[in-house]
Amino acid sequence: MNLARIRFHKRSIIVTWLVSYLSVLLIPIMISGILYAAAWHVVESEVNRANTSALKQMEQAIDNSLRGIERISLEIALxxxxxxxxxxxxxxxxxxxxxxxxxxxxxxxxxxxxxxxxxxxxxxxxxxxxxxxxxxxxxxxxxxxxxxxxxxxxxxxxxxxxxxxxxxxxxxxxxxxxxxxxxxxxxxxxxxxxxxxxxxxxxxxxxxxxxxANIPSTSDRTSIAVLDKENRLVASTGLESRPALLDYGKLTGKNGMFMSADAGQRAAVSYITSESTGWKYISTIPAELFDDKMAYMKKLIYASIILSLLMGGVVTYLFLRKNYVPINLLIQSFAKKSGLSFQEGLNEYGYLQAALNNTFAEKEQVDRRLHQHRDAIRSHFLQGLLKGRLEQNVPIHESLAAHDIRVASPYYAVLLFHIEHFGKFEMDQYAAPEKVRMLHFLIMNVAEEVIGDTNQAFITEIDNMQACIVNFGTDPDSDELKRIAEQVKSFLLDHFHVHLTVAISEIHQELYGLPPAYQQTLAALEYRLVMGSGEIIRYEDLPSSETVRPSRSYYYPLTVEHQLINLVKAGDFEKSSAIINEIIEINSSDASISVPLAKCLMFDLTSTLLKTMDEIGASSNRRTFIVQTHQVDRLMASSTIKEMKGQIREVLAEVCQFIQDDRQQDHNALSQQVIDYVKSHYADVNLNISMVGEKFELTPSYLSKQFKAQTGEALLDFISRTRLAEAKRLLSLQQLSVSDIAKQVGYADINTFNRIFKKFEGITPGKYKDIQ
CATH class of the missing domain: 3.30.450.20 (PAS domain)
Known part of the structure; x- marks a missing residue:
């Protein structure tokens, strides 16, 4: 095949290859330029190094002599x-x-x-x-x-x-x-x-x-100059006049080198700074010295570039022919079998890509449809594994391969995640099903991350919960399951305030052990009735028939129930709450109570409280209180013993507070009646606690105790103060004698009157009358 049969249009791959080969040819040219620049840098560095070394020698010699002069000046000054x-x-x-x-x-x-x-x-x-x-x-x-x-x-x-x-x-x-x-x-x-x-x-x-004289021997064309801090030319050699480049402000840094052009002459300037005097020692070399040293290098570079272009052109031609032949044969083959003709102006690679896309288009569509439903199909398969619904006609290993499931070992366990509280998602505007789906997706990703590379996780949604099948990669360990559950639970609680209850099955062998493992997680999840929500419950920790104590499998005797009823009627919240805590603690200690008995305990406690409240509500006011607060609904809505315990305490607090307030109202009425009676009978010499008690059909001690509890004052002191208040009013009128006033306020003995008056007022009645 010759190049005459190749179509040189701008979209053809032959143009692309030609540009690529020519780009490759630029590499040695660029390398030659880099080598030239590097050689120039080396020469420049060497010249700068030599100049800097000479300048440092001059600097050291001059600084040493100047320091000697400064020492002599100090001696002269002394x-x-x-x-x-x-x-x-x-x-x-x-x-x-x-x-x-x-x-x-x-x-x-x-x-x-x-x-x-x-x-x-x-x-x-x-x-x-x-x-x-x-x-x-x-x-x-x-x-x-x-x-x-x-x-x-x-x-x-x-x-x-x-x-x-x-x-x-x-x-x-x-x-x-x-x-x-x-x-x-x-x-x-x-x-x-x-x-x-x-x-x-x-x-x-x-x-x-x-x-x-301290300047080392240098080239005849090298100029040396010394500048002080005031930009004054201290000394120089090889300079007819001061050039513009000798400027102290432009020579920044302690040392350096730069190229400068002064009066049309290019020069390389090296300088250093004295640490003792701050003087700048400057060396100037014409740039022609560099050009002379680089002339031979330029010739080598030009020769290598010309040689690269000649040889590269020949190699480019040969490889264009060799590489285009198979592409041309492939195009002819596709044109015959696919029916797509290669038109003028098309790119060869573009034509091949279009032919391949046309061939595999149908296959990609099928794969895309399968991929869209892969997660749902895989989730359905995992649900069948957990519930024991497997196709009998299809081998299990083929089903696993079809769903891209590769097991690492024959040991399995199941974790079941139940959402108790949505946390930060509670206030979102999404509906409850959407929140559940979002949280299930979050749980899936966190669980897969926690389980890690050592073990495998296969997660699916089942019965509105998230189930995780753990396939152990190493030796099975039940503590590893608890660690996984704790990390997932704590991560969601810390970051999203989501509360989870996690149920953990025992470890089973082979896939046929997954249905029993799933049933174990359901049994463990049901036991949250006893342990409470938001816990990690392992099936192996659940009580069995051997662990339940036969001597005290259920504790709620009638005597305790009667005692609880009496304490509630008395309005004693602390003692009644303590009895309920004791009942729940005895039944749920060591997690030995079964779920059916726990439900019976919840119903019994609720029934006791409702019966007591019904007895308390004998009057219409109390019954209205019970109906308005909906205690029944609150108690029956409890899903765990712990939750029910909290609800019972809230209801008990309301009931006991209601009883105390009601009794307080009755007590307040009694004290007001006693006060009114004393104020109307204080003049009676026979008025005392016994007389008041007979009036209200109460013992003197009980009456005195209740009066002081309600008013904060003893009844006998109240009687005395009431009499003395009237006595002081009469004494201030200056119309009656002290003995007459004593009889008029209920004192038959004048001495008793004087003693009591002085006890409460600090002076005798006579002195009080004199100062009025």
Whole structure:
């Protein structure tokens, strides 16, 4: 087959392949470019490394010498002759001149200690004296020798020495013996005890030629420069003028390298920063040096690119022919058998895809329909396994394979989840069936996650509950089932406030043991009547005929029932509630009561309470109370003993409170009658507790106890206070004697009247009458 038979249109795969092969050809070209860039980076790094190393050597040499100068300046500042001359003022005496000679001698010694030092000056501002190693002069002559620029005035120069304290370097032009040279001056103040007095400044002059003498040998085209923190050019070599790239602010960081173009000339700039002085040491190399080193590499790169294009073009042509032949044969075969013709302008892969889609379309539709009903079919199959409804004509292993169920071991158990409370879903706007479906879906996912990879879970909805078949992957363990149930229950409770009751069967072998396992979970779930809702109930923990105690299988004797009835009638909530708790505790202790007996206990307790309430409701008011509160419906709606216990306590509390309130009303009526009787008979000398008791047909002790319980005051004290209130009114009128008043309020003996009056009022009746 030749390329003439290949259709080169834009949708053909031949165009796609051609683009792909050409893209592959770009890889060596890109690699060549990367290699060139890497080589350039290596050369650049090596040059930068060499320059940085040279700059560091120069930096270390200069910093060491400068630190030596700073140490000498400290020694000079501590010299007694130097500090002693600070306070000397004009005119100078012979002794002052002698001291200056001694100071100059010492300065010559200090100068010889460091080769960098060109000259040392000490400027005494108090006497305007400048002493050096050679001679004595004044500030005006020092200005002529050490100006930074020729245009600097004397006043500008003098401001430099007006600082209260200085210790800094500055570039200057040093003039001596009729010659000018670039230099660096280090100025240090001599500290005085009194800072208000004019002091002295020590000046060290360092020639830049001595600084640059520390520059290692480099290329003739390499330029070196030193900048201080004030962006001043301290020293340089190889520079006719200061280029724009020598800017302290642009040289950020402690060191670095960058390419710069100045006056049309490209250059590589390397720099480092001195940690002691903060000076920037800069090396500048023309970019042509890089280009010379990379010329040979460029030739190799160009040769490899041309060779790649030539060889790649030949290989592309050969592979296009070889790869298109099988595609063309496959298209011709599909065109004959499927009836779909290959039209001009179609993509070969698109044609093959359309043919395949047309072939498998019907199969995909069938698979899609099966997949839509797979969950329902599988759920129905699992329900049949649990209820024992299996097809006898189909082997069990074929049924499992058809529903994509793969068992890991012959050991099975069943967990049954019953929803007691919807939790956060209770307030949703969905209907109850939708809430149940949502919670069943949630339980299914949580259970599958908890069971994990070791064991398998097959979950289905059955009888409005969620059943989980656990197939053990390892050795069966009943504690593992309880762990699963606890985790599922706690997760739904913590995150959604959903309350579940979980029933757990025993472990069975083979699939034929699933129906008995399911029946066990139903029996365990029914036992929540005893244990209460929201519990985890294992079938193996249920009481059997051997565990039930025959001597006390049901406890609710008639004597206890009569005692409960009497306590309810008496309105004693605490004792009647304690008896009910005791009855339930004795019957449900150790979970030994059976479900039928538990139902009998619930009916008996409800019946006892209803009979008692009926007896209490003898009057019309009480019967109306019983009918209005619907206690019967509340008691009969209980589904567990625990729930019934709570409902009985609520009903008991209402009934006992009603009885107490009713009795309180009767008692309040009695005390009011006694009060009215005492107020109308207080003048009777025979009035006492016995007389009142006979009136109301009550014993004196019972009457006194009930009166104090209802009013908080003893009956005898109430009688005395009633009489004394009338006595005080009569005493304030000042019309009767004390003895007459005593007889008028019911006291036959004046002494008794005086004693009782003083007991309650604190004074005698006579004194009370006098102060009125």
């Amino acid at each position: 010299n007694k002759l130097v500090t002693g001359f600070i306070n000397t003022s004009k005119p100078l005496t012979d002794n002052d001149y002698y001291e200056l000679i001694s100071i100059a001698s010492d300065l010559r010694l200090y100068q010889t200690a460091n080769d960098f030092i060109e000259q040392i000056y000490i400027y005494y501002r108090n006497s305007d004296t400048v002493i050096s190693t050679r001679d004595r002069t004044n500030s005006r002559m020092l200005y002529e020798k050490t100006r930074e620029q020729d245009t600097m005035s004397y006043e500008e120069w003098a401001k430099f020495f007006e600082k209260p304290y200085m210790q800094e370097y500055t570039p200057i032009t040093f003039r001596e013996d009729g010659q000018s040279m670039k230099a660096v001056m280090y100025a240090k103040s001599v500290i005085l005890a009194n800072p208000d007095q004019p002091g002295a400044v020590i000046l060290f002059v360092i020639k830049d030629s001595k600084l640059l």
